[in-house]
Amino acid sequence: MSNTGQKRGPPGSESTSEELVRICWGLCDPSQLQILVNQSSNSVSKCDQGDRSLLPCGTPILELLLYLCKFARKQGTYFDYRHILCRLGDLITIAEAKCYAFPFKDVPFCWTELLRTASFIKAAVFAMESTWGKTNEMLQHGEQFPALGKGTIDGMVETIDKALIMAGHSLDDDVQLDIDRIFRLLQLAHLAYSPGDSLSPAKRQKHDDHLFPSNFSLPNIRKTISVRYTPTNEAFKEHMHHPKSDEIGPEPLLIKDLLVHWPALTKWQSMSYLKSKTIGGRRLVPVEIGKSYVDAGWGQRIIPFQKFLEDYITDPTPLPGSAVGYLAQYDLFQQIPELSNDIITPDLCFVPCPPPHHSSLFRNKHLEVPQLEMPMRNAWFGPAGTVSPLHTDPYHNILAQVVGRKYIRLYAPREHDKLYPKGTEDGGVDMSNTSNVDIGLMAKLDDRPAAREHALQDFPLFDKADYIEVILEPGDCLYIPLGWWHYVRSLSVSFSVSFWFNDTGAEDNDAEEENHEMGEVNEESAF
Incomplete structure (x- = not known):
């Protein structure tokens, strides 16, 4: 579509685009969400950490997610495309807020699953921008797909990765396999724009002007290890x-x-x-x-x-x-x-x-x-x-x-009694596995003699602790x-x-x- 802002990519990348869009079309399948909506309308669910589904998110959220999946397949104008992305963004914001409201280990499963699901669907919609309005027809007739634009690659990577980092990998093996395949295809799409990234390691090092800096000084080791x-x-x-x-x-x-x-x-x-x-x-x-x-x-x-x-x-x-x-x-x-x-x-x-x-x-x-x-x-x-x-x-x-x-x-x-372990800090965080002593200061790795003298007074037993x-x-x-x-x-x-x-x-x-x-x-x- 002329109003997508996408530029046609380099030759030879169309098959990658078709495979990617086909996977993303599958991620927008509304059938499982329809089952959950039917269940939700017949019961009152409450968020429970032991419930391993989207059901406790509630009927309104499930209905919106279902509507967006159906709309992503029905497609329409470019305005519809932007609208779907915006509403999926709203669901992601809700899920992120719920994730931040709990300690990580206590976040109810339904909200991490919502974050993953909405993010994966949003990334899938990104992938269909250049074929919007005719994606299903192109998939059915085997038409040639335009290469992904750099902006599409950027949006898909950012959306999926943020969900993976915040919510973890999908517990549905089939979905996670699809996500792994998407990343492999995005890598291929990127290589079409940046062929230098496909060089062998030996050739790459010849062209690599940015090897890691290696200037450093070594402290003296007094108490060695086996x-x-x-x-x-x-x-x-x-x-x-x-x-x-x-x-x-x-x-x-x-x-x-x-x-x-x-x-x-x-x-x-x-x-x-x-x-x-x-x-x-x-x-x-x-x-x-x-x-x-x-x-x-x-x-x-x-x-x-x-x-x-x-x-x-x-x-x-x-x-x-x-x-x-x-x-x-x-x-x-x-x-x-x-x-x-x-x-x-x-x-x-x-x-x-x-x-x-x-x-x-x-x-x-x-x-x-x-x-x-x-x-x-x-x-x-x-x-x-x-x-x-x-x-x-x-x-x-x-x-x-x-x-x-x-x-x-x-x-x-x-030696723990000489290391002055921390206690429970504000917010109820148990920090007892961490010492109050700044080793960088006490080992003279940090050049602050006055602060070190003060620390020796605060932690008088520390100097008696044996170390290697x-x-x-x-x-x-x-x-x-x-x-x-x-x-x-x-x-x-x-x-x-x-x-x-x-x-x-x-x-x-x-x-x-x-x-x-x-x-x-x-x-x-x-x-």
């Missing part, structure tokens, strides 16, 4: 279950050469490679703004990956006092599966784990943590100076360093046992991946051990 080179599962199990000291329990371990087969070690050094896996940097990511989550003024923003790189990564000499941006503790690999192809979950994460140490302040709480089905992966990507304050986690952790360097200081669980420390280099892994306090500070632009685990696959491991023991018994009886 080192192992690619330990076997059995050796790692021995390390965890038979510690040198029962008073301390299993200790941290620096693991070398575990990542030699990771493509990420080379590929993630190039910003152009990372952009090529994020639809030219369009994919949205959640970014923490501020030095650490305990600092005043700390906050979070959802921004395009390209903007994150430009604002927080590429400048090696940021202005004093400028904000720090950190893509922290986020499962980037579920959102962007292409990046998960560059990493391999270490086998060590499937070794049976010891229970929380008896000296841990959180022993009872950690005993109640459910067993993970698979290791929990998170990305940590930011400039020099990002900080994770001294804290402890409810899982065993293998932290893999991919790009850059990090300084890490660790304290055994028994390490600088993680690219390719290193650090095992952090459950309950160990740790402070993490990036010394350069840094990209890390953490793997949390707690007897992941323990049942399988137990079965293997039982079979192994039975085999030994059989061998003995044979003699």
